[in-house]
Every structure is written in C-alpha cells, then in structure tokens.
Amino acid sequence: MNDMTKAAANANAAVESTPRFGSDCMAEMLRALDIPYIALTPGASFRGLHDSLVNYLGNARPELLLCVHEEHAVALAHGYARVTGRPLAVALHANVGLMHATMAIFNAWCDRIPMLMLGGVGPMDAVARRPWVDWIHTSSDMAALVRDYTKWDDQPASVAASLESILRGYRIATTAPQGPVYVCLDAGLQEEAVASPPPLPPLERYPAPRAVDPPSQAVAEIAAALARAQRPLFLIGRVANDRDSFARRVELAERIGARVITDLKTAASFPTPHPLHPFPAGIYISAEAGAMVRDADVILSLDWVDLAGSLRQACHGQLPSANVIQCSLDSYLHRGWSKDYQSLPPAEIFVLADPDRLVHALLASVPVPLRANALPAPASTAAEADDQADDQADDQADALPSRDDARISIAAMARVTSSTLATHKPSYVRLPLGWPGECCRFAEPLDFIGFDGGGGIGSGPGMTVGAALALRGSGRLPVAVLGDGDYLMGLTALWTAVHYRIPLLIVVSNNQSFFNDELHQERMARMRGRPIENRWVGLRMDDPPLDLAQLARGQGATGYGPVHDTAALQTALDSAIRDVDAGATCVIDVRVAPEYARAVSSALLRHIPNENDKGAQ
Ligand SMILES: Cc1ncc(C[n+]2csc(CCOP(=O)(O)OP(=O)(O)O)c2C)c(N)n1
Numbered sequence: 001m002n003d004m005t006k007a008a009a010n011a012n013a014a015v016e017s018t019p020r021f022g023s024d025c026m027a028e029m030l031r032a033l034d035i036p037y038i039a040l041t042p043g044a045s046f047r048g049l050h051d052s053l054v055n056y057l058g059n060a061r062p063e064l065l066l067c068v069h070e071e072h073a074v075a076l077a078h079g080y081a082r083v084t085g086r087p088l089a090v091a092l093h094a095n096v097g098l099m100h101a102t103m104a105i106f107n108a109w110c111d112r113i114p115m116l117m118l119g120g121v122g123p124m125d126a127v128a129r130r131p132w133v134d135w136i137h138t139s140s141d142m143a144a145l146v147r148d149y150t151k152w153d154d155q156p157a158s159v160a161a162s163l164e165s166i167l168r169g170y171r172i173a174t175t176a177p178q179g180p181v182y183v184c185l186d187a188g189l190q191e192e193a194v195a196s197p198p199p200l201p202p203l204e205r206y207p208a209p210r211a212v213d214p215p216s217q218a219v220a221e222i223a224a225a226l227a228r229a230q231r232p233l234f235l236i237g238r239v240a241n242d243r244d245s246f247a248r249r250v251e252l253a254e255r256i257g258a259r260v261i262t263d264l265k266t267a268a269s270f271p272t273p274h275p276l277h278p279f280p281a282g283i284y285i286s287a288e289a290g291a292m293v294r295d296a297d298v299i300l301s302l303d304w305v306d307l308a309g310s311l312r313q314a315c316h317g318q319l320p321s322a323n324v325i326q327c328s329l330d331s332y333l334h335r336g337w338s339k340d341y342q343s344l345p346p347a348e349i350f351v352l353a354d355p356d357r358l359v360h361a362l363l364a365s366v367p368v369p370l371r372a373n374a375l376p377a378p379a380s381t382a383a384e385a386d387d388q389a390d391d392q393a394d395d396q397a398d399a400l401p402s403r404d405d406a407r408i409s410i411a412a413m414a415r416v417t418s419s420t421l422a423t424h425k426p427s428y429v430r431l432p433l434g435w436p437g438e439c440c441r442f443a444e445p446l447d448f449i450g451f452d453g454g455g456g457i458g459s460g461p462g463m464t465v466g467a468a469l470a471l472r473g474s475g476r477l478p479v480a481v482l483g484d485g486d487y488l489m490g491l492t493a494l495w496t497a498v499h500y501r502i503p504l505l506i507v508v509s510n511n512q513s514f515f516n517d518e519l520h521q522e523r524m525a526r527m528r529g530r531p532i533e534n535r536w537v538g539l540r541m542d543d544p545p546l547d548l549a550q551l552a553r554g555q556g557a558t559g560y561g562p563v564h565d566t567a568a569l570q571t572a573l574d575s576a577i578r579d580v581d582a583g584a585t586c587v588i589d590v591r592v593a594p595e596y597a598r599a600v601s602s603a604l605l606r607h608i609p610n611e612n613d614k615g616a617q
C-alpha cells in the first residue's frame with residue numbers, strides 16, 4: 001500500500017454503493033474516466049463534490065491532493081500531465097479560487113496541456129443561496145474569467161447534463177491539440193438529492209475520436225523534398241514523449257541524414273548526444289544552431305514552438321533560403337485574445353497533422369537510408385564570432401561592482417549539479433535561463449520535462465511536485481533548478497509534496513534578485529544614457545536576505561544552504577540525493593552570481609530587426 005492509498009484508507013470511509021446526491025453521480029463520472037487524482041484548495045462552492053469524493057468514493061480514484069493555493073493545484077496537474085500525457089482533475093472554488101488559478105491555467109493553455117478543471121458556482125437558484133457569501137461567490141458566467149485561454153467550458157443545468165459535460169470535457173481536453181477545459185458545477189445541482197440517479201454514459205459508446213493520418217499526397221511530397229535535399233534540418237518541438245515515438249524520430253533523422261535542433265521550451269524529444277544533434281538545446285536559437293538553419297535547404301518543423309520567430313532570429317530578420325515544411329495541429333486552437341500562437345510561419349508545405357503521425361508515415365515512405373553519414377555542422381560566421389568576442393569584452397566593461405559574499409557562477413553550479421546527478425537518472429523538470437548548453441544532456445524521453453508554457457513565474461514548485469508525483473516509483477530522480485523568484489512565488493506548493501510523501505529535489509539558483517529584469521533595466525538605462533548602477537533597484541531581494549532553506553524546513557521539507565562554493569554544493573547534493581532516495585522533499589539554496597551567458601541576455605533583450613527596422617537592436 002503506497003502512502004496515497006494509506007491516506008485514502010485513513011479517511012473514515014463510509015462508502016456507499018448507490019448515489020444519493022448530484023455530486024455522487026459527478027464523482028462516479030470522474031472514477032469512470034479513471035482520473036487518479038483531483039488537486040484542490042477547498043471551497044464551499046464544491047462542498048457537495050468534496051463530500052462525494054471523500055464519503056461516497058472513499059477518497060480513492062480520484063484521490064484528493066490538497067494544495068495551499070489554487071495556482072499550485074493547476075501547476076501540479078500541469079507537471080503531472082507533462083510526464084504522463086494524462087489529465088488530472090482540479091477543483092476550483094467559485095470566483096476567488098478560479099481567480100487565483102488563472103496564471104497557472106494560462107501556462108497550461110500555452111503549453112497545450114490536457115486538464116479537467118471543475119468549478120463550483122452558485123447555487124444559481126438565488127432562492128437557495130446563503131446570505132452574503134454565496135452571492136459574492138456566484139457569477140452569471142464564471143467561465144468568462146478563463147474562456148480566452150481554455151479549450152472549452154460549460155455550465156450544465158442538470159445532473160444528467162453534468163455527466164455528459166464532464167465526459168465531453170475529458171474528450172476535448174485529451175484530443176490533439178490538447179488543452180485545459182473548465183466545467184462549472186452549480187452548487188445546487190451538486191447538493192440536489194437524486195431519487196433515481198441518471199445512468200453514467202457508457203464510455204464504450206463515446207470513445208475518444210480517432211486521430212487522422214496526414215494526407216498521403218502531402219507525405220509523398222515531403223518525402224520527395226527530403227530525398228532531394230542536400231542539407232535537411234529537423235526542428236523538433238511539441239511531440240509525444242513515449243519511447244517508441246522518440247525512437248522513430250531518431251530513425252527518420254538517420255535515414256534522411258538530417259541534422260536536428262531541439263528546444264528547452266519543450267520536453268526532450270531527440271537524444272542530444274546524437275551526432276545529428278550537434279548543438280545543445282536552448283530557449284532561443286544559439287548562434288551555432290542559427291548557422292545550421294541558414295545552411296539548410298529543407299527544414300521540417302515538427303510543431304516547433306514559434307517557428308517564424310526562430311527562423312527570423314536565425315536568419316537575422318530575413319526569410320530562410322530553405323524550403324520550410326510545417327507539421328502542426330496547433331492552428332485548430334488559435335483564438336483572438338492571446339497571441340501565444342506566435343508570428344505566422346512561412347511554409348511551402350503546411351500539414352495540419354499530428355507530427356508523430358507524420359514521422360510514422362515518412363518512415364514508410366523512406367524505407368532506406370538516404371545518406372550514409374551525418375552532415376558536418378556548419379561553423380557560425382566570422383561576424384558572429386566577432387559579435388561573441390564583443391559580447392565577452394562587453395561583459396568585462398559592463399561588470400558592476402560585485403557583492404562582497406562569495407557566489408558560484410551558474411556555469412559552475414550547473415557543472416557540479418549535472419555531473420553529480422548524472423548517475424541517478426535525473427528527470428529535469430525545469431532549468432533556468434542561464435543554464436549552459438553543455439549541461440543539457442538528454443538521451444531519453446523524460447530526461448527533460450519542458451518549461452512552463454506561458455512564462456508565468458511561480459509555477460516551478462507546483463509543476464515540480466506534479467511531475468515528481470508522476471515519476472514516483474519510476475526510479476528517476478525528479479530535479480528542478482528554479483530561480484529564487486520562481487521558488488519564492490510558488491514555494492508553498494512544497495507542502496503538498498511533503499504531505500503526500502512525494503520525493504523531489506529543488507536546487508534554487510539564488511541570485512537574490514528578479515535578475516532577468518535587472519538586464520531589462522540596465523538596457524533601458526543604457527539606451528537613455530542613465531546610470532546602469534541603478535539596475536537592481538526594485539528587483540534585488542537581499543535586504544533582508546531570504547532564508548530559502550528555512551522556508552523549505554518550515555513546511556517539513558529538508559533544506560540545505562545557503563551554499564556559497566562548489567565544495568559545499570557537492571556535499572549538499574550528496575546528502576540531498578540520499579534524502580530523496582529515502583523519500584524526502586529537498587531544497588538546496590545555492591547563492592549564484594547575477595549573470596546569464598551573454599548570448600542568452602542578447603536574445604532576451606533584443607527584438608529581431610527586420611528589413612524595415614534596421615536601426616533597432
Ligand atoms: C508572474 C510573473 N511575474 C513577473 C514576470 C516577469 N519576470 C520574468 S523573469 C522574472 C524574474 C524571475 O526571477 P528568478 O526566478 O529569480 O530568475 P532570475 O531571472 O533571477 O534568474 C520576472 C519577474 C513573469 N514572467 N511572471
């Protein structure tokens with residue numbers, strides 16, 4: 001019996017066999033869908049459902065995961081789905097709970113994460129409302145708060161309709177392109193006594209829709225284009241994380257002899273040590289990877305996030321000379337409010353298909369290797385080498401007075417951390433912007449889980465807990481390297497990990513600042529001829545210094561640090577690995593120097609000039 005089932009057994013279960021209330025039926029529907037957990041922060045708008053989950057289903061399948069903030073509940077479901085590909089349910093209290101959850105929902109939306117969010121509202125029948133609180137926590141259109149960044153929503157008006165709505169929501173959330181859905185359950189319906197409960201819809205009559213293969217004509221054209229190509233290049237973005245799909249991508253790249261670029265916004269999708277993957281993955285296209293983009297004559301994008309932006313970055317604002325093939329279903333989700341669909345990509349061939357299905361089909365069309373060996377990767381240009389030298393010189397010139405205490409460089413922290421963890425099968429849930437490429441060695445799916453989707457800081461701890469829950473018992477060590485800002489915004493998510501005995505390791509890259517924005521303030525000051533020494537004002541968090549390890553210990557986790565040098569980091573890592581192996585939730589506070597690699601800073605701060613915008617940098 002694992003800890004979660006023990007927790008379920010500990011509940012004073014008076015499990016009944018026949019549903020008596022509307023929410024008993026709703027809870028049964030969740031069980032029929034085989035949803036293992038429902039993350040929540042409690043609220044009276046779903047007290048009926050809460051009671052049914054505990055006292056009707058016995059707090060098992062789904063089992064409650066108590067979170068101390070709704071943002072953590074959604075982030076947890078996000079991290080879980082990143083690992084398993086499967087949705088969790090999340091219960092969100094009327095108005096205020098949903099409001100708390102919004103940033104995490106936006107992250108999940110941008111990351112195309114399946115999630116079944118259940119809200120409470122009302123009672124919609126005003127006569128049944130309690131004074132005051134039911135009125136402030138009732139809205140005419142609750143889903144309006146999140147409609148622009150959810151895939152679908154509903155507020156069913158009967159118990160029977162609620163069952164259909166939950167089933168439909170599950171199917172929509174899990175159909176590609178995936179996304180979070182929101183079903184708002186009237187508190188009146190949840191609490192309604194049902195004399196003759198509506199039957200659950202028979203799931204075999206409502207199967208998941210079958211995915212469609214890419215059109216054979218398009219597959220033939222793409223296969224021919226790749227066969228003709230002299231310097232084919234794959235950009236691998238949002239794809240499946242199962243081993244078979246991973247292996248098929250390798251097989252296809254080898255048969256075609258295509259070079260490959262992967263990305264840190266998405267999970268490990270191709271072995272980075274493979275000779276066809278010559279340069280490390282990054283959040284932005286590196287100078288070396290950019291040279292490969294410019295050198296390529298055919299580019300196949302497997303749902304690369306921000307294809308147009310990456311091509312423009314690589315080609316200095318110009319269109320690439322290569323023919324571009326885009327394979328993505330994402331345009332099915334594009335809406336007006338959010339611009340997370342990114343710039344319109346140029347593509348001679350655009351296939352509206354699941355990228356892994358295209359890979360599958362191409363393997364059948366390209367049965368033999370087309371090229372014996374990997375193409376050598378082109379060197380970056382002399383101009384780029386000069387730029388890099390200038391950047392290094394700038395680094396010297398720009399250096400601000402350092403703070404008195406000793407700090408580790410991010411590169412040194414990364415080297416020690418990745419080499420120490422290498423033999424413990426780490427799954428990196430998150431890496432910070434300054435993490436050096438040479439420490440991103442991802443040989444298998446789940447070696448790296450991905451990013452947050454929407455750039456919403458504070459999601460790191462919650463996503464880590466969800467990913468670690470999914471990885472529990474897998475033999476992998478879940479590890480997240482989080483900025484101190486991200487950690488501080490989301491740290492009470494750790495309580496859930498401690499409470500449910502979810503082992504994980506968080507290494508905080510603690511520069512005692514929202515440092516990303518120091519770079520922006522420095523840039524503003526430079527552009528306006530103002531003192532760059534002030535770049536830290538309103539951003540630095542060192543007076544008083546925050547005791548990050550103590551904040552972990554305060555929640556029952558194990559906290560190490562602050563560590564100021566690599567020897568102390570090594571010692572802390574060795575102990576933390578033993579602790580995590582024994583089931584602990586661990587945090588190491590590492591004091592790092594405020595710096596990113598210059599190339600990262602440049603990509604972060606500059607928009608890409610285009611032909612009409614030569615002056616702006
Ligand atoms: C919710 C939210 N607030 C503000 C920002 C703007 N922002 C982007 S990066 C960043 C700094 C994050 O600090 P930290 O996690 O410590 O990372 P660092 O840049 O210091 O490495 C901020 C505030 C954001 N992306 N999300």
Ligand SMILES: [Mg+2]
Binds near residue numbers: 485
């Ligand atoms: Mg920071």
